[in-house]
Amino acid sequence: MSHVWQVQKFRIREMELSFTQGRWNYERWGGFDPISSANAKPPGVELWAIFDVPQDEIDSTWSNLTHALSGLFCSSINFMESSTAYSSPSWSFLSAPAKFEDLTYSSRLRYGALPREAVCTENLTPWLKLLPCRDKAGLASILDRPSIYGGYYHSQRLHITSAEFGSKAMTMEGTVLQQTLTLVLQPDVQISLNHSGGRLIHPSWSLGSLFGRRVTGPCVLAKSSNVLLELESYLVEELGKLGGEMLTLGNSDGGYESSVFNGVLKLSVVPDEQLKLVKNLDSRNNLQSFSILYKYSVEKYSKLEPLDVGISWKLPVFWRCLEAPFHASRFLMGSGNARGSIAITLRSVSEILQEVPLSNQPDCVMRVVIFQVVPWYIKVYFHTLQIYVDGEPKPVSDVIQKIHVSPSEDRVSPGLMELALAIPCNTESAALTIEFDKGFLHIDEYPPDANQGFDLPSALISFPDLQARYYHVGDETSNGSPLLSKFQENNPVQLYTEVLLVPLATPDFSMPYNVITLTCTVLALYFGSLLNVMRRRIGEEERFLNSKVKKHILNFCSI
Structure with missing residues (x-):
């Protein structure tokens, strides 16, 4: 695969590349959870890499890497090859936690960003080609381009970690490629539903309504394929204030009443598992708030019975996301x-x-x-x-x-x-x-x-003392999902x-055009008159005029 070839050729210890359209709204979408801490990226293109090459070859290796990625993702990443476009952070860039045993961390790290780079389907298509089944099967088959780029926020992230170079203490083997697509979409609101209290009910949504497609089964090359639906901790608290009752898994009128509180929301599909995740603990490490996570196994669905996860609201509920401090x-x-x-x-x-x-x-x-x-x-x-x-x-x-x-x-x-x-x-x-x-x-x-x-x-603003992670509560056998394992890792809380x-002092770019136009006009008049004088024959003109005068005299005398 292309990413393995690049890791070996450029001797990459760790690398991350992101293409982002829009800015993550930390006040509305949260900033104290693993999703926002790890996947909320700045607008444009961001690239950082750690190399395992001699010190005098790092800059040239970075330049070659930017050219390779520019051709692979059809973007202007090659503009980062100039020494004016990248830097070498020492200790503040907590997004790159990997260190070396015998090499200094800062001297091997290079960071660059292109905030004005536009993101389009030309960048998404190469990203999808790195998937085993591309966008032909599995979860990626629901990715509809107009739905993706019509949302509030879109960020595609590529993270590569290799144990082939660098520390021998790493327990990981081989090369690990992580691809993350983060979207913020607006449900299609066609009819506004009013409640007796005068408040509007949240619009219902599903995968089919958001993307126009449904999950028709896993990729045949995938070891596991799951869809996770989270009810955040503050939402769980608000549901509790409505006087609901904790329920167990079960069918109800063709749908599934949420196992959190009955009569408030309805899930369109019965989940396979229910997990309880603790987001934060108090000073005594006691349970302070938790979120509910529903797990759907894609292996159970096919084209005849596709998966269309969604939520239908019955009562108006308002809550806020867990924000950064x-x-x-x-x-x-x-x-x-x-x-x-x-x-x-x-x-x-x-x-x-x-x-x-x-x-x-x-x-x-x-x-x-x-x-x-x-x-x-x-x-x-x-x-x-x-x-x-x-x-x-x-x-x-x-x-x-x-x-x-x-x-x-x-x-x-x-x-x-x-x-x-x-x-x-x-x-x-x-x-x-x-x-x-x-x-x-x-x-x-x-x-x-x-x-x-x-x-x-x-x-980039980071809070080293705070870690955004989930603590799993319950059956440990449910931790087989790679995504859940990522949620339980320590992610430093960070904001962009x-x-x-x-604005800089900008010259009048029209002046060169005006000067050129005026100069050419003067030169044309000067050389035109000069050539006219130089090429004029005075003697022939006098003879021509004399003959013309004589002709007129003869005509007059004949009359």
Whole structure:
């Protein structure tokens, strides 16, 4: 397969590539669960890789890898080959947890991003070709292109880990390829149902209504194929407030009443298993909230009896997703095309912080790691760094535990900033500002749409002390699913900020055209007159005029 060939040729220890359209809404879709922590990616293309090659060959290997991936996925990944488009994080990039025994971690890692890269079916088709049955059978057969790209968010992720190179302590053998497709879709709302209380009921949905297709069986090459449906912990709590009663698996009028609470929602298909997952524990490790997970085995279904999982709501229910302890936002300050400031703000979610262990203690400190890359033409002044906690300025030495900066070099390398902050758990808000100057580009360095502005890649904000994972409760034999195993791994809670659009001083690209047009007009008039004078024959013109005058005189005399 192509990915095995690339791992061997470029000696890749670990690599991740993502194509994303849209931005993950952490406030509405959650940020404290394994799905959002591992699969919520920044807009555009993001690529990072760890190599097992000599130090002096890493940059050339990265360049060759970007060209290979660009041809494989029909994208502009080859633009990352330039030293101005990638960086080497030291310790802040927690998305790459793998380390080496005898090689330094930071020197082997390369990271690059293209925030303006458009994502289309040309990128999805090569991704589907890496599947054993492509999109002809199995779960991938329901992927309808218009449904995918018509949603709020779409991200396709490719993660490769190889034990062939690097640490000998790794228990994993061979090469592992993980493909993840994350979608946020809107159910087709045709009729709004009102409840007696005046509130609207959530629209019913199913796989057939979302994608226009149903699962008709597994891929013959797949060892296991399952569909998992989760009822989140806050939804379970809201269902409990409605006075429902816990039920067991069973049929009811051709459908299946949820095993959580009767009379609130209805499942279209009877699940094969029901799992209880604990998302978070209190300071005493007691059960605080749990979610319900329904498991459907695709092997039981076929074209004659397809699988169409869905939910029909009977009562209006409103709940929120489990959010990260802080909401992160980034924006620009200042005006003009000379200088400005970058601000990163953190706004606490008090309800979530109360559920974090030890958060009620007075000496509780929350560690926050910030990873930010800026292009070389954004000249950041790191000495202007200022930090505000609850609106009050704080000395940098009191908040920052660790810092690593790499100033940008004109047309050579981008700027890199890594910060490890320690802020009190009861902090309501925190802000970080840093000033920068805007550089000047050569006229041939501007893109075709230079007046639109230049993109700054998303900043990555991580919380090392918090892990997004599920704790399984019940029968351990249900843990055979690879997806459930991934849910139980420790995933650091991390957030991506917005992509910033920075306007730079842009020349008037119409001036060269105006100058060329005016110059050509003047030259045409000058050389036209010059050639006319040079080629004119004065003697012949005089003889021609004299003969013409004589002819007119003779005609007059004859009259």
